[in-house]
Amino acid sequence: MKKLRARFKKKDRAKYISHLDLYRFMQRTFKRAGISVWYTQGFNPHLYIMFPLPLSLGYESDCEIMDFNINDDTLAPETVMEKLNEAMPAGIEITEVYEPEMKHTEIEFSHYDILLTGAPEINAENFGRFFSQDRIVIQKKTKQKTMKDVDIKPFAEISECSDTDRGLHILMKMPSGSNASYNPSLLLGAFYKFAGAEAEFAYVNRTRIVTGDGRDFR
Amino acid sequence: MLRDKIEKLLLKVQKPSRYIGGEHGSVMKDKDKVDVRFAFCFPDSYDIGMSHLGMKILYSLINSRENYWCERVFAPWLDFEELMVENDIPLYALESLDPVKDFDFIGFTMQYELSYSNLLNMLSLAGVPIWQKDRGDSLAPIVVAGGPCVCNPEPFADFCDIISLGEGEEVTLEMMDLYNEMKKKGSTRHEFLVAASKIEGLYVPSLYDAEYNEDGTIKQYVPKEGAPAVIRKRIIRDLDSVFYPDDFVVPFSDIVHNRAAVEVLRGCIRGCRFCQAGFIYRPFREKTTERVCSQAKCLCENTGYEELSLLSLSTSDHSDIGGIFTELLEYTEDEHINMSLPSLRVDNFSDELLEKIKRVRTSGLTFAPEAGTQRLRDVINKNVSEEEIMSTCRIAFEGGYTKVKLYFMMGLPTETDEDIVGIAETAQRIVDLFYSLPDRPKGSPSVSISVATFVPKPFTPFEFEPQISYDEIKRRQKLLVDSITSKKIKASWHDPEISILEEILAKGDRRIAPAMYEAWKSGCKFDSWGETYDFGKWMAAFEKCGIDVGFYVNRERSYDEVFPWDHLDYFVTKEFLARENKKAKQNLTTPHCRLKCSGCGVNKKAGGECFEKTTCQI
Numbered sequence: 001m002k003k004l005r006a007r008f009k010k011k012d013r014a015k016y017i018s019h020l021d022l023y024r025f026m027q028r029t030f031k032r033a034g035i036s037v038w039y040t041q042g043f044n045p046h047l048y049i050m051f052p053l054p055l056s057l058g059y060e061s062d063c064e065i066m067d068f069n070i071n072d073d074t075l076a077p078e079t080v081m082e083k084l085n086e087a088m089p090a091g092i093e094i095t096e097v098y099e100p101e102m103k104h105t106e107i108e109f110s111h112y113d114i115l116l117t118g119a120p121e122i123n124a125e126n127f128g129r130f131f132s133q134d135r136i137v138i139q140k141k142t143k144q145k146t147m148k149d150v151d152i153k154p155f156a157e158i159s160e161c162s163d164t165d166r167g168l169h170i171l172m173k174m175p176s177g178s179n180a181s182y183n184p185s186l187l188l189g190a191f192y193k194f195a196g197a198e199a200e201f202a203y204v205n206r207t208r209i210v211t212g213d214g215r216d217f218r
Numbered sequence: 219m220l221r222d223k224i225e226k227l228l229l230k231v232q233k234p235s236r237y238i239g240g241e242h243g244s245v246m247k248d249k250d251k252v253d254v255r256f257a258f259c260f261p262d263s264y265d266i267g268m269s270h271l272g273m274k275i276l277y278s279l280i281n282s283r284e285n286y287w288c289e290r291v292f293a294p295w296l297d298f299e300e301l302m303v304e305n306d307i308p309l310y311a312l313e314s315l316d317p318v319k320d321f322d323f324i325g326f327t328m329q330y331e332l333s334y335s336n337l338l339n340m341l342s343l344a345g346v347p348i349w350q351k352d353r354g355d356s357l358a359p360i361v362v363a364g365g366p367c368v369c370n371p372e373p374f375a376d377f378c379d380i381i382s383l384g385e386g387e388e389v390t391l392e393m394m395d396l397y398n399e400m401k402k403k404g405s406t407r408h409e410f411l412v413a414a415s416k417i418e419g420l421y422v423p424s425l426y427d428a429e430y431n432e433d434g435t436i437k438q439y440v441p442k443e444g445a446p447a448v449i450r451k452r453i454i455r456d457l458d459s460v461f462y463p464d465d466f467v468v469p470f471s472d473i474v475h476n477r478a479a480v481e482v483l484r485g486c487i488r489g490c491r492f493c494q495a496g497f498i499y500r501p502f503r504e505k506t507t508e509r510v511c512s513q514a515k516c517l518c519e520n521t522g523y524e525e526l527s528l529l530s531l532s533t534s535d536h537s538d539i540g541g542i543f544t545e546l547l548e549y550t551e552d553e554h555i556n557m558s559l560p561s562l563r564v565d566n567f568s569d570e571l572l573e574k575i576k577r578v579r580t581s582g583l584t585f586a587p588e589a590g591t592q593r594l595r596d597v598i599n600k601n602v603s604e605e606e607i608m609s610t611c612r613i614a615f616e617g618g619y620t621k622v623k624l625y626f627m628m629g630l631p632t633e634t635d636e637d638i639v640g641i642a643e644t645a646q647r648i649v650d651l652f653y654s655l656p657d658r659p660k661g662s663p664s665v666s667i668s669v670a671t672f673v674p675k676p677f678t679p680f681e682f683e684p685q686i687s688y689d690e691i692k693r694r695q696k697l698l699v700d701s702i703t704s705k706k707i708k709a710s711w712h713d714p715e716i717s718i719l720e721e722i723l724a725k726g727d728r729r730i731a732p733a734m735y736e737a738w739k740s741g742c743k744f745d746s747w748g749e750t751y752d753f754g755k756w757m758a759a760f761e762k763c764g765i766d767v768g769f770y771v772n773r774e775r776s777y778d779e780v781f782p783w784d785h786l787d788y789f790v791t792k793e794f795l796a797r798e799n800k801k802a803k804q805n806l807t808t809p810h811c812r813l814k815c816s817g818c819g820v821n822k823k824a825g826g827e828c829f830e831k832t833t834c835q836i
Contacts, residue, residue, distance in 0.1 A: 013240030016228060017470045021235070028242070028468055028522030039554060047554070058229045087522070089242040201226045
């Protein structure tokens, strides 16, 4: 048995595969690819696949992570990648398969590339004013399923915010680790309220998953 | 572009992956390089439609032709439909995301009566005229319907250009070939329909005038422009060599039946008198063990599914079911694939078979005795005895099962109160049996009885029979509840109103169509779903159109009455059905086809012997 980690893109029509459905989707892809993967050995054996970081429905990503174990130690990671990609429908593409170097707990942040379209109020100037507020309070669901007020301002890092001919372009870094995790939609929702208008469509693409010191998670 | 408009709405609705395609196995082609485009519509939601085998077969079959492109279309669920209408998104196909109205064919599969209103709703969403007569002279789009319910297509015939009778594997391509030829010649819709009516299996309703007697019954259907007086259904002669998909579209989201499925046989030898499928799919034909197993393995490998199902009307009637199980259970265990086995009959459920099935983990067993007494089981020709039910339950209990589910019907011809009480007594004897067994599993037994109201269907020996009245259904349901004394028995039943609607739609004629249109106009769609089902609206529509529901639902028909489906030939003769009806009333059973040919007429129509060993020569 060999532990492997895959990085994959989730784009196009595949962005509508929910996190819950992704497990079964990958299980079937492994079967189609003819890769023998490790099953748990309990009373109810099931395929071991692990996604450390969920991606919101409708978000795209360049860098999703999936862990699994293969039974044949001699199989090269590159071969696994090729076989999987041959069996994958359009929209999902494995970009690298390797032996894991880090623990999931090292994941701290995600970078997002965001395009908000279709509303004149959704522009760089308004976003600038919005983000220069001292506090940006949003409602977040707690683990006990109650709602609590959180100031999201200290957590969000905006590295770019500019108007383009397609809409407002934002580059954002948000915590997505085990200690703190914030979805960009929380900030965007607060911005829509502030601007008094909603983007017709929000294209959100996760571009990087990084550790506390800014290295790519591997 | 339609796609952008669609994507802007997807995150606002439940299960968006249902509306955007892109699944493994979906077929993409260049629309400029195909000659004929076929939009295969299932008049229900994606979750139901994607579970349907017939659609998978025809989808792959049409797409196996390079110059034809078949795409899938489902009824959008209520939330998305509302947004589509608001945002001017017409009904579109899942592969190209192109509007359905631009296709050459719009095909519907009619699987059950309560989906008829969705046919109208989908045509409306597509922007296609709902009535066939309003579609003008341009060739496309041709609206065609197939599936089991088209054995009486009259209630929806005026909405369709063509009805395809019987099995579609051959006739669909013949129809498309003819269309392709005539499209190149610049033919009109009418010219094409007249030509199509000459193809065996294709019924063009607009080429027939219905005439009625003064008492409201059918006088005759008069064919025009050389259309045949009687339209024969199509069958596949050799099931073993007929086209079968080697891959399925694998949905992203979970659906009702999400698995690889192999059809093991077609038709049924049993002749249960209430069962429409048992008659309209005759003759009985099976695939060889070798073929079933190779198709199963091929599908599992190509789809990656973790579940495999063997499909037919009665899988355990396959002459080598033991051989199929042995080979497939070995394969599926090695591959971590679960095998599910629907449609097993109670009477040929041996210890050995159960031992094999038990290796496939399930929580309970389901049987369908259908009636509560032996007399009534003889009437309906469900040749299952009380001892067989009990011995099967004993095997099941001793094998560790504690849950048993039993299906019954209520309102069967000749049914008395004794038969209703018999349902409760049968369930009670199963409970008693459990406690009498020294080797019973731990815990207490659970016997669920599910009771449906009988809906007499065309092309069955009970097509002459009335459905019992609403009040009588209610009375018998109460009698059943009062007869159940054990808490181990749980009873459930269908809403009798639904059965009334099913009956009028199953046995109606063309005069039903305006009422169906009215019902749809007043909001009826997804009638099989609690969210939208509204019996009151349907009844109001019937009343508005002057339809006497009792005439269709509660009237006994004589053997010589002309039925709305009599001009359609499903190979079983009306004489045979009448003969079976008479036998039913004398509590006489008919042996199954393997024991003795009962002369249903199928062998003559199919052109020779109909039985398995000689299937290949018919």
